[in-house]
Amino acid sequence: MERKEAFQTFLITTFIRISGYSTIFFVGMILVFILGQGLPALKEVELSSLFSTRWYPIEGFFGILPLIGGSIVVTIGATLIAVPFGIGTAIYISEIAPRWARELLKPLVEVLAGLPSVVLGFIGIVSLSPFIREFFNLPTGLSALTGSLLLGAIAIPTIVSVAEDALDSVPKEYRDGAFALGATKWQTIWTVTLPAAKSGVLTAIMLGIARSIGETMTVMMVTGNAPVLPTGLEAIVSPIRTMTATIAAEMGEVANGGSHYAVLFFIAIVLFLISLVINIAASAVVFRETKRSEKILS
Amino acid sequence: MNLALAWAEEYQNIHPNISLSVTGGGSGTGIAALINNTVDIANASRSIKDKEIENANENNVEPLEFVIARDAIAVIINPENPVEKLSLQQISDIYSGKFTNWSEVGGEDRPIVRLSRETNSGTHVYFLEQVLRLGDKENPTFFSPLTLLLPSSEGIISEVSQNPNAIGYDGLGYITDEVKVVGVSQVGSTEYIYPSVATVNSGEYPIARDLYMYTNGQPVGEIEEYLNWIFSEAAQEIVAELGFVPIIK
Secondary structure, three states: OHHHHHHHHHHHHHHHHHHHHHHHHHHHHHHHHHHHHHOHHHHHOOHHHHOOOOEEHHHOEEOOHHHHHHHHHHHHHHHHHHHHHHHHHHHHHHHHOOHHHHHHHHHHHHHHHHOOHHHHHHHHHHHHHHHHHHHHOOOOOOOHHHHHHHHHHHHHHHHHHHHHHHHHOOOHHHHHHHHHOOOOHHHHHHHHHHHHOHHHHHHHHHHHHHHHHHOOHHHHHHOEOOOOOOOOHHHHHOOEOOHHHHHHHHHOOOOOOOHHHHHHHHHHHHHHHHHHHHHHHHHHHHHHHHHHHHHHHO | OHHHHHHHHHHHHHOOOOOOOOOOOOHHHHHHHHHOOOOOEEEEOOOOOHHHHHHHHHOOOOEEEEEEEEEEEEEEEOOOOOOOEEEHHHHHHHHHOOOOEHHHHOOOOOEOEEEEEOOOOHHHHHHHHHHHOOOOOOOOOOOOOOOEEEOOHHHHHHHHHHOOOEEEEEEHHHOOOOOEEOEEEOOOOOOOEOOOHHHHHOOOOOOEEEEEEEEEOOOOHHHHHHHHHHOOHHHHHHHHHOOOEOOOO
């Protein structure tokens, strides 16, 4: 009997261990693959032309700066929209909302998270982009701003659910303590609950940013895809082309092994590095926070 | 190619004992396969190059050309835009970025928003070569970087129908009532032609191309029957349904 149980334990732990290690394995394989396909771009295309401002691959112009710039502009725009709304919604759901509103809002946020991005893109083309064009009196509504608004909508559910979990896990005693000291509800949220949940909230923000920079379908449909290097503030209301949209639009038709193919994978490397930096920044912040709170507790 | 696929499907419905398979890849791929004698029929949206005929002859392949349909590209604007016609040169200057305001081509004082298909589309390349560069291979004109590259025909129609600043181009079959088709004149001509089956077949409309099938020598047997069927009314109806221009026999 004992032997059988030991064997079962062995099986289960092995399975769990393999699952855990497989993540590392897959990330490693993806990295090896995109590096293998993308690094030849550095050999085939000169560095100075790779980091130039003209992207017209069918005639051999491989300047990726406009694409990097485009991705950064929409992502910053989306972050500026999604962070206040996302954190605000999370605070409302976790701290302020009455029970019935919470029961209603939580599944609604999940539904928003499950909306396919192509649906949002379609809404963007049909109604948001004409509205933006008329409201701001722009030449066209297919712009970075339209993309940012929709990406914001995509990132909000991610931010809300992660941040709300973090706020929820703050012990009730913290709030009771603050109330006992005479703090108002707002003072409690701002000075006690939110700082206590800081690491979770920051993770939520980082995940939201990563979600928006990686989004493809929506931006391809609504940002106009014109590879113009964003300079100055008017870039937010101009058409832009993101890295993800470029890969999605061009990968299907490109000759396997050519320089265009390699450059598209090089763009994938750049995207990978950007998400890596965001993730490392997030975990660094979280790590520092835990150390500080440990000090306070000890 | 959608057309080749639709034809093959229809033909197999009529003749269930014949099996046709269609593979994609682009005009060059199809012609290369014909040269290597691995296919019976090569579909192409451009005519065969002299070099390719040479290569084929070396392999004992005699490419024989059939024009099986035509494809016209309409230049479209918003119905609110008062512009009715443009010359090829004007369209080229609009897309290259030389003109940036509709008043420069006889319209209102509005910025021009240029729409194009993505660079991987055959229509994009055709438009670049025949319109922007006016058919001149040495001409170095480019699309202005401000040109919006939309991933679908529907995206272009939808933006042009909503935006009075927009200009776009698209296959005749995709055009709806929500957009306005402009008349186009040849270089050096003052006659403005609207795209239609008649003007494309007469060769008057300048932005149209032939679609080809190539066989190795005079086709015989099943291939001959298939080609005869393609020139039949039933097969040419499919051409019209898919938005291409049927050829009048």
